[in-house]
């Protein structure tokens with residue numbers, strides 16, 4: 623990489639992609655900062671001047687979710703050095719469908735290189751859930767690494783069996799088995815968090831994401847929580863997304879455990895996560911074959927031959943159905959918004975016009 627005045631920022635994940643956005647504008651080094659956490663009115667940022675808290679401009683809060691700053695973003699501060707002037711375009715962005723609003727997305731992490739998909743080797747292990755996370759990683763062009771935790775609580779056979787099943791999901795995918803409490807096994811994750819590289823931890827509550835942050839850091843950076851005795855599930859200990867710098871120079875983002883993972887619009891991600899089904903479907907008798915018992919179905923033939931599992935086909939169909947339902951909902955929401963604007967115009971209410979201008 624060419625050395626420029628901004629190279630000291632490489633430690634925080636700076637890249638030519640961001641530098642190209644500065645154009646003629648050459649802000650001082652200290653004016654470029656990366657977002658470590660976002661709260662209702664303020665965000666914590668890190669840069670060559672260390673860590674500090676800055677306010678979020680009010681007009682940034684009123685935009686669409688994608689227009690608001692999120693953890694991992696790069697900002698340009700104004701001359702005062704106190705106030706964000708620009709949010710730089712993102713190199714990568716992982717989103718999920720907002721739990722509260724069917725038609726909108728929630729930002730999970732910006733400008734990451736690797737998505738650590740964390741699952742424990744006990745009850746939490748679920749191939750269909752892993753496939754959801756993989757679709758999200760592929761949708762965002764982020765490298766997925768499956769991290770299977772709590773190897774100390776299961777037999778070696780169980781760990782190997784789960785790892786083999788996870789590996790079989792995507793050719794060439796990295797699957798790492800760890801005991802998150804000890805660096806001996808966790809050190810296998812270092813290649814993805816080398817100096818200047820950013821990884822994000824996602825998975826259900828209680829699988830050991832925060833424990834991994836602490837073990838990689840060599841100290842207690844964040845709280846971890848005991849598992850509920852009743853159902854072995856976590857207690858949602860981590861409550862906000864935070865980007866941490868590691869002693870070796872890498873960056874890792876801890877994310878609260880997801881209760882459920884609903885996919886954002888994810889056509890590309892699903893095609894990549896289920897590439898062999900997409901390829902087989904080319905040979906089905908009907909162009910719109912649903913692989914649900916139609917004659918001459920190449921996908922179901924492959925199931926019969928044992929080349930793919932019925933579970934995988936069922937999950938693919940389910941995720942595609944979810945996408946179609948989402949498209950319908952978005953379409954409905956658009957029609958509704960259009961009708962409301964028309965009604966506003968007739969009654970002379972100016973609300974919708976103001977909304978459109980922003």
Ligand SMILES: Nc1nc2c(ncn2[C@@H]2O[C@H](COP(=O)(O)OP(=O)(O)OP(=O)(O)O)[C@@H](O)[C@H]2O)c(=O)[nH]1
Pocket residue numbers: 771772773774775800801802803826827828829830831832833834845846847848849856857858859860861877878879880
């Ligand atoms: N034995 C064992 N315990 C682990 C391992 N990983 C995590 N734990 C324990 O599991 C519990 C939950 O770990 P956390 O790191 O808080 O889990 P989390 O994924 O951050 O959970 P949320 O913040 O709720 O999303 C803690 O008691 C950890 O000590 C592991 O590999 N082996």
Ligand SMILES: [Mg+2]
Pocket residue numbers: 831832833845846859860876877878879
């Ligand atoms: Mg946690």
Ligand SMILES: [Zn+2]
Pocket residue numbers: 903906907911912913914916918919920921922
């Ligand atoms: Zn078919």
